[in-house]
Amino acid sequence: MIDMTPNLVLVITIGVLFTAGVYLLLERSLSRVLIGIILLGNGANLLFLVAGGAAGRPPIVGLEPEGQMADPLPQAMVLTAIVITLGMTAFLLAMAYRSWQLHRHDEVQDDVEDRRIARRAARDEPTVLGDDSESAETLDEAAAAARDETDHGAPAPERGR
């Protein structure tokens, strides 16, 4: 029988990881969002470990008395989840770097098309006009030009052009 009482230190650690993760997830910059995702993922993995009960003896049949073995199943699953998190982290890092390569920033932008519609709604125009008043600028150009407010300061200076 495995002791299922959760370890308080681990539970608090999970709480801290989730809190910090959610906070970082709400940031503008993709790198911070990435760190948030990593923290959240680690919190979830730790939670899974706690869900498997307290640590016990190695689960090898024949070497250890059966009542004292740790439950190996959640450990196997957490291992899988860790590997998945690693792969996803690598992809996000690549994306943040590509975004910086292209725009010299790695902001997660608001929806450009939505903003365009909201602007027209504010001017009380129909969303779809017969003429092409705004379509001279494509979405891609609008997105490249747009900067959403970051937490402080001016946007990073243009360089290397």
Next chain:
Amino acid sequence: MNDWSWIVPLPVMIPLFAAGLALALFRRPRLQPIVSVTALSLVLVASLALLVIVDDGPLVVDVGDWAAPVGIDLVADRLSALMLTISSAVTLCVLLYSLAQGRDDEEESAPISIYHPTFLVLTAGVCNAFLSGDLFNIYVGFEILLAASFVLITLGGTGERIRAGSIYVVVALLSSVLFLVAIALVYAATGTVNLAQLAIRLPEIDPGVRLLLQVLLLLAFAIKAAIFPLSAWLPDSYPTAPAPVTAVFAGLLTKVGIYAMIRTQTLLFPGGQLDDILMWLALATMVVGILGAVAQDDIKRLLSFTLVSHIGYMVFGIALSTDAGWTAAIYYVAHHITVQTALFLVVGLIERVGGSTSLTRLGGLARLAPVLAVLFFVAAMNLAGIPPLSGFLGKLGLLEAGVHEATPLSYTLVVGGVVTSLLTLYALTKAWNKAFWQPPEAEPRSTHLPLGMVGPAAALVGVGLVLTFAGGPLYAYTDRAAHALTERTPYIDAVLPDGERGTGDSADIADRGNEVEIDLGGGHG
């Protein structure tokens, strides 16, 4: 159970092996298509075989002969076989379409070498999610298809795709974390992640805990399926991807979420505690989604919004929690996968001919490409639910089930469904008129339509029509599927014949593993 169970793992194994082979052949752009087309054709054949075989009862494979509650098991029942068949037909059509597109656009040939392996991995992930009889394996299936979809949505790494992709990736990862947390809590509460064993154990645990688990799982799946408050990511990210990628995403990825919802709602949480909330969400999804579609000028975004809106119909069917509701929901999923994918493929062709996806810029295509006009019209009418097309049959089934329920809320949903259907008709007719009939602003750049692209798109529109003509047998099939879902016992008995463990050969180890498991569960039960 019998000799046929060896077919069950094939839809997962074939694409994965083919993906490896396609990756190894990255310097041979001529061999890659052969590998992937062969693989997906084999998957389609295997899925069709499963569709016929499992009508007699679910097929179960204990992977590696580890008996079920400890080992992973793959289960093919009517619901999963139907989903597999539709999705493999759709992926094959999309692959053929993208091959023709790759042949035609020389300049886009650069990322094609990574396209084939990724597309195959995506298929494997989707099939794995459909076949899995284990909550954690569903998570793995989700992650496989998500990882592949990340690569596909940022294919080429242009500025716009990175911008749209970053939102998609972050939202997808967040839903994965939620799903993982839900699985951890399920394991803590019940000591198992096997769906069949969960179905036995979940009724024994505290109702409050059970409700929490249900909410968490639904939350994770609702992000995947793009249900209203959690749907904002979809219309922003899908339209920027290449046309075939958008098409396959729109057809399959949200439906995997819907499938997971159907599976958990029927097997794990029968009784429908959250049905009223789901009904309201379904209504909001339908109405908000279609209003978004009406406001859009870009035809790809318009279709993304109709996609969100029509997810509401399926949630409506799930939330009814009756045989009739599930029957209609399953039929609607099959219909919607084909028609939504077909529409996106046709729009890809419209973009080629008209040089734009903006409805204000397009025009006069009816004269330039009458084939497209017909294809778009048929698919659009099908989506809007004009009789006698399959969209009409699905909606009729849902409305009938809603009226049969006869609560004020279900009547509200019925009205909402009709209004949504009318608004869909309005949005799509407007799009059709503008793209095909209004006078063109500028001379379109190209009138060349490769037959290899029109063919698969037309084939998918045709599959939509087949769903109409085969409506009777298909509806009977989904009815049997829904009936088995309501009964629950066929699934549980197939996985755990004696109620405790599966049919794997690992007798000694599994017995011991099982003792530990039962002890764990007993502490909570």
